[in-house]
Amino acid sequence: MKINGDRFLVDLEALREFGKQGTGVIRPAFSPADIDSRRWLAEKFEDCGLTPRWDPAANLFGIPPQPGKPILIGSHSDTQPQGGWLDGAYGVVLALEVARTCQEVGGPPVAVVSFQDEESAFMPLTGSCFFSGKLSRDALYDLTNAAGQRYGDLASALSELEEAETLTPSLFSAFLEAHIEQGPVLDQAGEIIGVVETIVGSRQFEVTIKGQQNHAGTTPMALRRDAVTGFGAFITNLEERFTKIATPRSVWTIGRVDVHPNAPSIVPGELNCSVQIRDGSLAQLDAMCEMIQKAAAQTAVERNLDISLLETKAVAPIDMDDGIVEQFCEAAKSTVPGAWRRMPSGALHDAMNLAPQLPTGMIFVPSIGGISHAFEEDTQREHLVAGVQVMADTVAR
Ligand SMILES: [Zn+2]
The missing domain is CATH 3.30.70.360 (Alpha-Beta Plaits)
Incomplete structure (x- = not known):
């Protein structure tokens, strides 16, 4: 299943415009740039036949029309107060491209998610904590950020959330996340894909x-x-x-x-x-x-x-699903032979919250110089595209 690398890069650059600051991005949860970028993503979902669904946490899902349980792919599109342009945004646009390709070529149904507030404006991994059931709606809505804003007030201000219903992991068959490594291991080794075995x-x-x-x-x-x-x-x-x-x-x-x-x-x-x-x-x-x-x-x-x-x-360390790890390894072997490895994730990711609920897996692409959470954060374009292809091949297996 061949993805469209150019189309993917155009969308990734389009998302970068929301909150763009030099080479970096300032797009914390519920900032105007964050809200605008979520509305843009909802339009992209509709363009390729996915139905946008906002949940009460302002997690944004794109649900495919096919019956049955889709594979859920995604990450987060909010950023640190001074963030890099890739971080979780990479995993969200990658998911969009894989889901879109599946719709076009009759691949398996893939749903997309952009979790809200992975970057701890309210608490670490806020949106996926709510989705996975670790955090009740009342507890979520009582959270406040550094500016003293209540999560519930910011969520209620969004017209999209008026009728928002909770989505649960049981609607999906698996969760797959792609992310930049945010560390130096792949870049120093000259490798392109890291298959995550454990989140430390x-x-x-x-x-x-x-x-x-x-x-x-x-x-x-x-x-x-x-x-x-x-x-x-x-x-x-x-x-x-x-x-x-x-x-x-x-x-x-x-x-x-x-x-x-x-x-x-x-x-x-x-x-x-x-x-x-x-x-x-x-x-x-x-x-x-x-x-x-x-x-x-x-x-x-x-x-x-x-x-x-x-x-x-x-x-506690969280292990990724063995079967999915093997599938990612097989896909990496054929897309980037000799330029991939199994590795742990030293950083927290939304996949941590999903792993106890769904078969869950993660891949990394390199971060140039190992730099992340900084305006200099970057990855070679062909490495970004290789990650999308590995994800698509894994889904098609
Ligand atoms: Zn991230």
Whole structure:
């Protein structure tokens, strides 16, 4: 089933115009650019025989006329406050092209979706949380964004949502998503397609290191209980332990550090920091958690400090459907032989919310320089088109 690459690129550039800012796009959920782009997409659906259906979250679906359960393909077309032009928009226009081709050549029925607010103006993956049933309509409508706007008020202002009915995953047979990688792996390897096996999970800890606040001039070094030098020892210990057990997919980040009282002439008495780990394997996440505990316990004894850990976040890794992964691999083999790989997704995607409900799969195309959520975000045009072809071939299987 051959897709029309030129037509796809024209539509992708057309969507880019909504909220265009230099080479990037500013199109957060419910901004005028977001609403206009959804109305444009609804027209594109009608042009190719799909019926536009808005749900109460302002997720926009294009439903094919054929009876039975269509395959649902899509992503999100909202952006970060300063976003790249591809991000989820790529996956939405790709879905449009695949669904359109299926209508033209008598392929299997494909429905399209653009989820609302994947980019966390209200909460992470808002629209797909609602669609998958994780979030009730009341809870959804009570969410507010940074400007204090209520989701329900913004949704109610749209005439399209007056009669909006909820659509459920049970209406569809599978969910497929394409996205730019948003990382450097494919680009550095000179590869074109990544078949996602797992969306990685994460754990986050709040670490509190308590020593004794004291005078910086009168307290001898040997008698100090310094939270900051203790932090240095803790991090060194942790790095050594992590490095020993890390897989190529393990990442860890100490992204926030607060020192108290944070003054030049005071031996710091307390330090709080975050430790976040991510990996595609639950067992590996558990092993890394154990390392955090051991590093904390050892440092506390060696430095005469109190170190406490509080787990503040735990997201389990989500596996993609094995059968769909195999189909994507077969399609990649024939479209881009030798230039594809299986890989994890280090970022969250709407597919995470769908995977517990529907057989779900995802593919990536490269991000030039690994850059995303930035105006420079880009992908070679032939790589974008190759992704559409791989998706179409997978659907046709
Ligand atoms: Zn995205």
